[in-house]
Amino acid sequence: MQKLVTGIDIGGTNVSYGLVTQDGAVKLKESFPIKEFKEVSHFVDYLSQRIIHSVDGLKDYQLEGIGIGAPNGNYYNGTIEFAPNLPWKGVIPLAELLSKKTNLPAKLTNDANAATVGEMIYGNAKGLKDFVMITLGTGLGSGFVANGKLILGHDGFAGELGHAIFDPNGRQCNCGRKGCLETYASASGIVRTVKEMLTSSGKPSSLRNLSTEEISSEKIYRAAIENDPLALEAFDYTGYVLGIMLANAVTITSPEAIFLFGGLANAGDLIFKPVKKYMEEYLLPIFKNKIELKPSALPENDAAILGAAALFWETKH
Amino acid sequence: MQKLVTGIDIGGTNVSYGLVTQDGAVKLKESFPIKEFKEVSHFVDYLSQRIIHSVDGLKDYQLEGIGIGAPNGNYYNGTIEFAPNLPWKGVIPLAELLSKKTNLPAKLTNDANAATVGEMIYGNAKGLKDFVMITLGTGLGSGFVANGKLILGHDGFAGELGHAIFDPNGRQCNCGRKGCLETYASASGIVRTVKEMLTSSGKPSSLRNLSTEEISSEKIYRAAIENDPLALEAFDYTGYVLGIMLANAVTITSPEAIFLFGGLANAGDLIFKPVKKYMEEYLLPIFKNKIELKPSALPENDAAILGAAALFWETKH
Numbered sequence: 040m041q042k043l044v045t046g047i048d049i050g051g052t053n054v055s056y057g058l059v060t061q062d063g064a065v066k067l068k069e070s071f072p073i074k075e076f077k078e079v080s081h082f083v084d085y086l087s088q089r090i091i092h093s094v095d096g097l098k099d100y101q102l103e104g105i106g107i108g109a110p111n112g113n114y115y116n117g118t119i120e121f122a123p124n125l126p127w128k129g130v131i132p133l134a135e136l137l138s139k140k141t142n143l144p145a146k147l148t149n150d151a152n153a154a155t156v157g158e159m160i161y162g163n164a165k166g167l168k169d170f171v172m173i174t175l176g177t178g179l180g181s182g183f184v185a186n187g188k189l190i191l192g193h194d195g196f197a198g199e200l201g202h203a204i205f206d207p208n209g210r211q212c213n214c215g216r217k218g219c220l221e222t223y224a225s226a227s228g229i230v231r232t233v234k235e236m237l238t239s240s241g242k243p244s245s246l247r248n249l250s251t252e253e254i255s256s257e258k259i260y261r262a263a264i265e266n267d268p269l270a271l272e273a274f275d276y277t278g279y280v281l282g283i284m285l286a287n288a289v290t291i292t293s294p295e296a297i298f299l300f301g302g303l304a305n306a307g308d309l310i311f312k313p314v315k316k317y318m319e320e321y322l323l324p325i326f327k328n329k330i331e332l333k334p335s336a337l338p339e340n341d342a343a344i345l346g347a348a349a350l351f352w353e354t355k356h
Numbered sequence: 357m358q359k360l361v362t363g364i365d366i367g368g369t370n371v372s373y374g375l376v377t378q379d380g381a382v383k384l385k386e387s388f389p390i391k392e393f394k395e396v397s398h399f400v401d402y403l404s405q406r407i408i409h410s411v412d413g414l415k416d417y418q419l420e421g422i423g424i425g426a427p428n429g430n431y432y433n434g435t436i437e438f439a440p441n442l443p444w445k446g447v448i449p450l451a452e453l454l455s456k457k458t459n460l461p462a463k464l465t466n467d468a469n470a471a472t473v474g475e476m477i478y479g480n481a482k483g484l485k486d487f488v489m490i491t492l493g494t495g496l497g498s499g500f501v502a503n504g505k506l507i508l509g510h511d512g513f514a515g516e517l518g519h520a521i522f523d524p525n526g527r528q529c530n531c532g533r534k535g536c537l538e539t540y541a542s543a544s545g546i547v548r549t550v551k552e553m554l555t556s557s558g559k560p561s562s563l564r565n566l567s568t569e570e571i572s573s574e575k576i577y578r579a580a581i582e583n584d585p586l587a588l589e590a591f592d593y594t595g596y597v598l599g600i601m602l603a604n605a606v607t608i609t610s611p612e613a614i615f616l617f618g619g620l621a622n623a624g625d626l627i628f629k630p631v632k633k634y635m636e637e638y639l640l641p642i643f644k645n646k647i648e649l650k651p652s653a654l655p656e657n658d659a660a661i662l663g664a665a666a667l668f669w670e671t672k673h
Contacts, residue, residue: 185509187508190610193486194612196610197502292507323519
C-alpha cells in the first residue's frame, strides 16, 4: 500500500484538492466553486464526501491524512480566522471539522506557509535550513524557514511580510494601514504603480491607450517585454521596493536563498533583475553576494495542493 | 563537583570574563583593557592563562568550557570577522585559538545573540519559544528566537535588525548605507535626533544651553525626566522609529514578547511608552495587543558574561 495525502487549497473563488504521494506526485486533482456554500457545515459535508471517495478508483493506495492551505490559516489551532475573502465569518475550526467527518488527521496553515513547506519538501529548497519564500499574487505572501523549521510564531500567524510597512505615509492597504509592502510588490501593486506613473511621469507608453480599468499586471508585462519605457520603470520600482524590504528581512533571518513564486515572478528577468539589483544595493555588507534569488520550482498549478500535502508530511512526526 | 563555564565579553575597550554556574550565579568577574594587545596571539596567551587560573581558589568546581560574545561574532566558525572596533583585523578564529590553549571547548557568537540566549536561559524569556531581544547601546543589537532556537542564519550573522533600513534616504550609518534603524534608535541615535531638533524645532529646551559636543543620551534622559519638551519629543520620535521597525519585524517571526535591554532601555517609561504606542499603532491587526514589550531581566553589569556562558550551556548538547 502506498500512502497518499489529500492536499487542499482554499481560495476565495475555488477550492482545489488533490491526492499527493510522499514523493510529490499528484495522483488526482479536482476543484469546485466555494461561493455557493453559505454554511461551513455544508461545505465540510460536501468536501469530506469527495475526499473519502477520491481514493475509490485507486488500488494499492491508502489515505493517510489531510493538509490544508487557507487564507488567514492558523497552524496551531487548525483554524481559519477572519478571512475577508471567504463566505464564512469569524473563526472556523476547519481542520477539526474535516478530521471528524473523514476520520483522518488534518493539518492547516496559511497558503504562503503551505507553499513554503512545499518548496522545502518538493521544490528548490530541498535540504536548505534557512530560506525565504515570497508568493507574488494579487497580494504578497511569505514564509520563513530558520534552523530547518517553518517559523510559525507564538500564535501561528508568522510570515506576513506583505504587511511590513515600506512607507508609513504610503499607499492605503486593505488591512487598514498605509504603505504595506504588498501595496507595491504584487500584481495589484504594479498596477497601482503604473496608474501613478501615467500621471506623474512624462514617459511615452502604449499603456496610455488603455482605460484605467483595462490596466492589468498581464498588460504591463506584455508592454514591458516590448520595451515600453513606462512599464519597464514600473518593474524597476517594484524591484526597488521589494529589494529594500528583502534586504531588511535578511537582517533578521540571514537566509541562504529567497524564492519568488506566483504570477509576478513569472515575469522572469523583468522582476528578478531589479529585485536582485536593489536588494544587493541595500544589503548590509556582510550579507552581500551571498543570497541566491531564485524562482520557485513548484509547478504553479499544483503548488498549493503540493504545499498543503507537504505540510502534512512535514509535521506528521 | 559543580560545573562552571567561563563567559567572556569582548568589547572595544575592555574584555570582561566571569565564572558562571549552570544556574546563572556569577562566581568571579574580572576585566582588563584590550587595546594593549596589538597581536591576537598575545591576547590569547594572556586570556588563556587567566581562564586556567581563575578556578585555582575555587574548591569543588570544575571548568566545563568557554562561551564568548564578541562584535561581528560568527557562531558557526567561532570567528570574529572584520570587527571595526577591535585591535585585530580580518577574520580571527578566537574560539579555536582559546580552545587550543585552554584545552576547553569554546563557543562564540555576537554580543546581542549572546544576550538573547542569556535572556532565554537566565532572564525574562525562560520557557518562551518565540521572542525578540533588542539591545540599545551605542548601536542597536538584536537576537531572534523562533521555535525555541536562536536564529543564526545560514552564515551565522542573523539578527542584525539595527541595520534594517528605516529610511533609504535617511541618516548616514557607520556601515556605509543610509537610514539604518540604529542611527535613530540607540544612544547615539537619540543624540542625533536632539541635534536635529535643536535646529528644526522651536521648542524650548534646557539642552539649548549645552554645546553640541556636550549633548549625550544621559543628558537627554535627565532633561526628559524634568519634562523638557524637546527631550520628550526626542524620546517620542525614537519610539516612533523603533515602534514601526518592531511592527515590521513582528510580521516575520510573530514573537510572544520583545525585550529591551541596555542604556536607553533604562530610561523606563520614557522609551517603553512611545515604543509600545507606535508599535501597536503600526501592527497588522492580527498582531495587536498580543505582544509583551518588557525590560530584560539580566543584570546590566553581568549580562554579557551571563549571555556568553548561557551560549555554551545552551548549545552544548
